[in-house]
Amino acid sequence: MMPRWLPRLWQTPTGRFGLIVVAVVAATALVSVFWTPFDPQFSDVRARWSPPGWPHLLGTDDTGRDILSVLMAGARTTVFVSVGAGVIATLVGIALSALGALTARWMRETVAVLVDILIAFPVLLIAMMISSVWGGSLWVVIWSVGIGFGVNIARVTRPELRRVQQSDFVLAARASGLTSGQSLVRHLLPNVAPVFIVQLSWSMAVAVLAEAGLSYLGFGASVVDPSWGLLLSDLQRYIGVHPLSVIWPGLAITITVLALNLLGDGLREATDPTLRHRAAETHTPAVVA
Amino acid sequence: MIRYVLVRGALLIAGLLVSSLLIFLTLRVFPGDVAQLIAGTQASPAEVQALRESLGLDRPLPAQYLEWIGGLLRGDLGTSLLSGASVGEELLLKAQVTVPLGIMSLVIAVLIAVPFGILAAVQRGRRGGAALSFGAQALAAVPVVWAGMMLIVVFSVWLGWLPPQGFPRTGWSTPGKAVESLLLPALTIGIVEGAMLMRFVRSATLQAATQDFVRTAAAKGLTRTRALVSHGIPAVGLSIITVLGLQVAGIIVGSVVIEQLFTLPGIGRMLVADVGTRDLVKVQSELLVLTGFVLIVGFLVDLLHRTIDPRQRES
Numbered sequence: 001m002m003p004r005w006l007p008r009l010w011q012t013p014t015g016r017f018g019l020i021v022v023a024v025v026a027a028t029a030l031v032s033v034f035w036t037p038f039d040p041q042f043s044d045v046r047a048r049w050s051p052p053g054w055p056h057l058l059g060t061d062d063t064g065r066d067i068l069s070v071l072m073a074g075a076r077t078t079v080f081v082s083v084g085a086g087v088i089a090t091l092v093g094i095a096l097s098a099l100g101a102l103t104a105r106w107m108r109e110t111v112a113v114l115v116d117i118l119i120a121f122p123v124l125l126i127a128m129m130i131s132s133v134w135g136g137s138l139w140v141v142i143w144s145v146g147i148g149f150g151v152n153i154a155r156v157t158r159p160e161l162r163r164v165q166q167s168d169f170v171l172a173a174r175a176s177g178l179t180s181g182q183s184l185v186r187h188l189l190p191n192v193a194p195v196f197i198v199q200l201s202w203s204m205a206v207a208v209l210a211e212a213g214l215s216y217l218g219f220g221a222s223v224v225d226p227s228w229g230l231l232l233s234d235l236q237r238y239i240g241v242h243p244l245s246v247i248w249p250g251l252a253i254t255i256t257v258l259a260l261n262l263l264g265d266g267l268r269e270a271t272d273p274t275l276r277h278r279a280a281e282t283h284t285p286a287v288v289a
Numbered sequence: 290m291i292r293y294v295l296v297r298g299a300l301l302i303a304g305l306l307v308s309s310l311l312i313f314l315t316l317r318v319f320p321g322d323v324a325q326l327i328a329g330t331q332a333s334p335a336e337v338q339a340l341r342e343s344l345g346l347d348r349p350l351p352a353q354y355l356e357w358i359g360g361l362l363r364g365d366l367g368t369s370l371l372s373g374a375s376v377g378e379e380l381l382l383k384a385q386v387t388v389p390l391g392i393m394s395l396v397i398a399v400l401i402a403v404p405f406g407i408l409a410a411v412q413r414g415r416r417g418g419a420a421l422s423f424g425a426q427a428l429a430a431v432p433v434v435w436a437g438m439m440l441i442v443v444f445s446v447w448l449g450w451l452p453p454q455g456f457p458r459t460g461w462s463t464p465g466k467a468v469e470s471l472l473l474p475a476l477t478i479g480i481v482e483g484a485m486l487m488r489f490v491r492s493a494t495l496q497a498a499t500q501d502f503v504r505t506a507a508a509k510g511l512t513r514t515r516a517l518v519s520h521g522i523p524a525v526g527l528s529i530i531t532v533l534g535l536q537v538a539g540i541i542v543g544s545v546v547i548e549q550l551f552t553l554p555g556i557g558r559m560l561v562a563d564v565g566t567r568d569l570v571k572v573q574s575e576l577l578v579l580t581g582f583v584l585i586v587g588f589l590v591d592l593l594h595r596t597i598d599p600r601q602r603e604s
Contacts, residue, residue, distance in 0.1 A: 116304075117307045120304065122539075122541065123542075125576055125579060128560060128576065132572045133315065213432060217545070243442040243447075244442075246438045254427070257432075261429070
């Protein structure tokens, strides 16, 4: 069954832009498994620093790799990291908000204080902490964004979960014999799902940014992974001589992050009835400003 | 108010304790044999044992944790495993780059966010407002390292106005050169953070615009914009203070990446180098200093907010 908010998402311009770009990035990642214009690993020394044109549409880098091909292959890494971080963030978020909303009072309050504390931990510092022990990899990006944003998700969904849990229909379900586990799956999670997917979209945007930053610092993608962040740091070393080549990976990252952010905004607009109401209000003449 | 300070202070101390425990657990307990990790796989068992004893790693973990915290309370952040140098002294030295960089970034972020955010709110529903909002959305999606590269391309490579990298060896004894070398890095962080702050300012202004007292001022004959500027904006200032803590965290994260890009000898670059060489004692103290700073700023921001906002004070 298609959720009712999906067509509404398509009707918001932000949601539509987000959906289209995310679909394009995902499709590019899929296509790159079978075909890229050139081999993204192959360095053609004679074609070093080709300007954008034919056959290298976006030019080549210092070793003669085709930049468009590296970008296409890098989309795979982006999809892998953002989906992975999204999954971990979902699990951490569900676990923490369930612990913080549905358990005994002392447990609820401990979790609430813990979430308030953990939220101050920036994702990048979590990543540095993990990679100082286990070394850098894409998994570091996935785990640090997953944990860091999972806490964020818990902070937003916990009060929501608590509100739904105290609503009459859940009480009625409990009264007619549903266990708390059953009511979590059947009533609570579906009702907080809209809040959840909005956060999920934003956490995937953070993952793409974190991959770029951490790969730049050398704690993300390894040299053999095709990655936008790594390409950015490769090209940066020659910024004085070939300044324009850094535009491409940066643009790819920015557009993808923008799309995921806008998708989140669009989802919020499409799923939150109070926001829809407010959007309707703007059509009436405003009193001020 | 005193009750609030006590409760909030207790939360701060709990936060510092939880952070220190998490950092200690991750860096010292989970890896198992820290001495082996530091010495590397080529070290002989005797070397590893010697290292273990010299670092005090053979003692029980709770004792090691308490010793670390005890040292911190006396102002001793430990010594580097590799060079034997004092971590506290090095942090103080590096702070001379990172703290001015952070302050300059924050000032630039506020200077960008406040006027443009208010303008975007006032112009809402018109083409200018939509363009400003979209610009802020797009800038907030830019990876900070790429923003830095583009600024280097424009201001160093093309225009040649500012140095692309580095910090003067002479440090702050040549203040002109020092400020000059921090200008592009601060602009980079300031623009990206300013774009995020601008969205807060815009929504806070919109919220203020629908308040009764602004409507009353407009009804008394002020123009809508005048009513908003003279009665609504003070309320906007309050909500900016609440997100200031977030901004400080963002600036710290930004400075880690940006100091690397601009090769500035600051705390962020020190952390990256120490994570690379696995100098766990240094990393552990640096991480706690940074997270502690974020927590303390959050505490001060909450107190400030409470002091300024009379509604909060009375409740």
